[in-house]
Amino acid sequence: MLNAPVYTSASLKAELNEKGWRLTPQREVILTVFQNLPEGRHLSAEDLYALLEEQGEGISLSTIYRTLKLMSRMGILRELELAEGHKHYEINQPHPHHHHHLICVRCSKTIEFKSDPILKIGTKAAQKEGYHLLDCQLSIHAVCPTCQRSLLV
Amino acid sequence: MLNAPVYTSASLKAELNEKGWRLTPQREVILTVFQNLPEGRHLSAEDLYALLEEQGEGISLSTIYRTLKLMSRMGILRELELAEGHKHYEINQPHPHHHHHLICVRCSKTIEFKSDPILKIGTKAAQKEGYHLLDCQLSIHAVCPTCQRSLLV
DNA sequence: CCTCAACTGAATATTACTGTCAATAAGGCG
């Protein structure tokens, strides 16, 4: 199954240190933000920057970009293509919370849905090729009912 | 099932004209390139630009970007995130050729695989929400065997 | 044919993201 444990401050530190990296206050704060994000909420780098600014925990954009990339490559976060021009991120949750996205290519309205079979198929495909699984996401690109009605293309 | 017909020059023209758009030589050439691309080959905007340059059918980068976007939003092409920093494109094939991608997040080595169940699940999910399906792609982010061995993170 | 709006290409602009570098602070170790 998807290797996506629930991270605590301690387990994050352990995993970072194992690779010669460090746990910094910034990384801890960013992980916490994503862990407390309500279901269905996705953040861009700028979103996260603004949100932290509000909370008085200002972190530089450089660090935000670096951390998002790092945590995605560690499998802690998922990198999503929900809108044109920039990425969105969410926490990478294990089995019962793992989900996929149905996205309107016109207005970016996104609906989440779950599917155990897909997770199984993805896990098996990675296994078969000897790849170490980080994330597995079905992206359905489509046109939402509202945008179908609006005649604009 | 996925609404991804095999396009001829005539059917492409019909679909464009229906929306008040036009069939241009540039669009025709670009469609042909993707239709003749071997399985497993994916092109970036720059790749396509260079390839056309070689063939003596130079098309401006502006037009290439515009056409790739247009055809993706029409469901003729698929937009893929196979590497960092730029998108790749391939023709959006119907059922027996439809496939997914297993991608190494370190070196971008990509393996394609097919899955009927996934296509069915995606179709159903879109239907249920009244979305008009364009494309449905499982992206598996993982670390390939070679990159697992190289200790670099 | 004729008209007109969609399209192209060249040049320019935008902006998400990356690289650089000096200052700082984790974390291993004695």
Added chain:
DNA sequence: CGCCTTATTGACAGTAATATTCAGTTGAGG
């Protein structure tokens, strides 16, 4: 507990993919 090494941060500057603008062109309907 300090010390030392080096990963990390933040400010700033830089890059590159992609979008936009606009004047000239051309497809398509009548």
